[in-house]
Amino acid sequence: MCGSSVTPFISFGKQPIANGFLKKEDFGKEYFFEMQVCHCQKCNMVQLAEQPDREQMFNENYAFFSGTSTHMARHFEQFAQTVRTRFLSEAKDPLIIEMGSNDGIMLRNFKGWGYRHVGIEPSANVAKVAQDQGVNTLVRFFDEDTTELLLKQYGQADVFYSANVMCHIPYIGQIFKGISRILKPSGVLAFEDPYLGDVIEKTSYDQVYDEHTFLFSVLSVQYLAGLHGLEIFDVEAQETHGGSMRYYIGHKGQHGITAAVENQVLKEKALGLASLATFEQFRKNCEQSRADLVKLLTDLKRQNKRVVGYAATSKSTTVLNYCGISSDLIEFISDTTPNKQGKFSPGQHIPVLAYENFKKNYPDYALLFGWNHKKEILEKEGDFMARGGKWIVFVPQVGIE
Template identity: 45%
Template sequence: MSKCRVCEGEVRKFFDFGKQPLSDTFLTEQESGEAYHFRLAVGLCTRCTMVQLLEEVPRDRMFHHDYPYHSSGSRRMREHFAQTARDLLATELTGEDPFCVEIGSNDGVMLGVIKDAGVRHLGVEPSGGVAELARKDGVRVRTDFFEETTARLIAGEDGPADVIYAANTICHIPYLDSIFRGVDALLRPGGVFVFEDPYLGDIVERNTFDQIYDEHFFLFTARSVRGVAHRFGFELVDVHRLPVHGGEVRYTIARRGERAPSPAVPALIAEETSRGLAELGTLEKLGDGIDRICADLVALLRDLRGRGLSVAGYGATAKSATVTNYAGIGPDLLPCVYDTTPAKIGRLMPGSRIPIRSAEEFGRPYPDYAVLFAWNHTEEILAKEEEFAAQGGRWIVYVPEVRVL
């Protein structure tokens, strides 16, 4: 039996992807194929309803100096984080000498706007490469993992924070107990802890099963976040649905009794209850969709290759490792994947060892079909690569079902 990382209740498995590689480990052709693998299985806590992975990957294997993801890599995400910063400046960072701390600040895309407004700030980022990019832009960064000891050191050096913010980070962290104790040690009375992460409700509704990978240890709902907040003396006071990354929720948390919860909180929890998001049967149906999608995608690729048509992938995303490895898609079905991230180009997709090429080579020549792994940036990519469609190219998407655009 697996124990819940939040409440130590029983975690019931609802899907198992088997052995998977680390989703952001891009080896060269010359490097050994004996990469680190782990069991990617996901379950539901029968006590607190937290959805979580059954096996934890050591954090320093995922978040290290050469971590390749850049938050500013998408125009849409740059705009999203700039607006987030402006909202925080207008609502929470308005007092005398306000202080904002970001957990997992990556390349500083959000804190850069805070910095430009002249507001004290600090990013806490364990991956040295992206932290250095932020520093070059004048953002103040501490290269470290955020936990209780880190928070106490920051509080001693910089004083309390008015806002502690995180985006696509808290769901990565199995040790939520240390996170919340750290927030309690660092947060000013009346301050807020704000974080946004992929939403289980959207994953179930849209079959976006590839959101399940090593870095996403937790898949949150408003109900499970409210429960973990209460456990550490906090309260979920607001929720806001976000359209980015296939559907996220921004959670606002304050110390218990300091703020009245918004009506949006009970409304979203009631919706989750009506949809059965805390029921094992609902989540097991997600598993049925996973197997159907993977079988349909492999069948389509085999048919296209069998007819002599050229196919490629677009976007060497972390989540695409779940798809290619569980479905058994390798270079025979997908000879290459195009991507814009310099650190990935010339390397191989995790596990499947599909070569990664620069997106600048996408049209030299265009393939007949392209699998859109970066489906969360569909609008932006289709606008950028409109010449592909103009010359007869067809996009393949696989969520919520396999179809050709």
């Protein structure tokens, strides 16, 4: 990000496309890359050393739809209301732009209120869901050409937003350059992504996968924003995705900086997010977590216990391939997303079956890949637990609940 050299501190080995759920006939065509993670001592950015081409990850077969989670729908509705009251109450005919708008789960709120809005979504299949709901969506990547198109057709934005997208983009400098141009002088960039501090504290290494080029901290985002005449003026910790941070950014001097920014910087320094030693310890914690999970699953297999994976998430791809877990240890993965069902998990090729298969014959144990939706899942699965079903968890440590 800053042009300096980076220091590798962990490799998760050969990893496939995390959302690349595949059919049996495609087993021999899979793409793998060395998933190594690095730290920059100058700008404090944590990043992948290598990332697949964007078209391999985001395309007409993209398998993640935000709208499948009622929890996330509420989250984005609350955020939209916050933006409306905090930044748009006195704006005249405001424009809201969202990068990586997925199936329109956030922008549909602004559509309902009659605001001008534009979603930028490169995956045609999820963009179509938004378009079918009347959410104004362009099927393309946000880049220099898109910036010019937006300025020409819509003018500058009052709010530019992205959720769990900014961390996907290796050419982050171009993104911030474009945003600095597209924002009005008083405009606000708000984005949220999985937070490095939570990953370190919880050993939630499954937050690292092909799409996540970066793991942001306030320290690294401060540096990035400053390169483009921008500054963080507020931050808010979020529970989503197992621990995220929302950053509010504007042109320098345009917004009063809250105490939350400096408080978070102090916390990060205390946590050691500017020290390579912290990341070396994280590597050791990951290795221990891997050993503990494999041992637990192997012990359950010896006891002839049935184990099923719960939720075929992108994050599960990292866990399964880093730990070498195959269908020898996990019978299948249950998932509610139609275009994952009947396919196989990337790399390890564990069958992905419809949720009904989980309900009609409960396993002894369910490995909770969707741990970041734990509260929502446990509320839903009272019958499974009442019948003696138990959960295997691996964040913040391996265990049975």
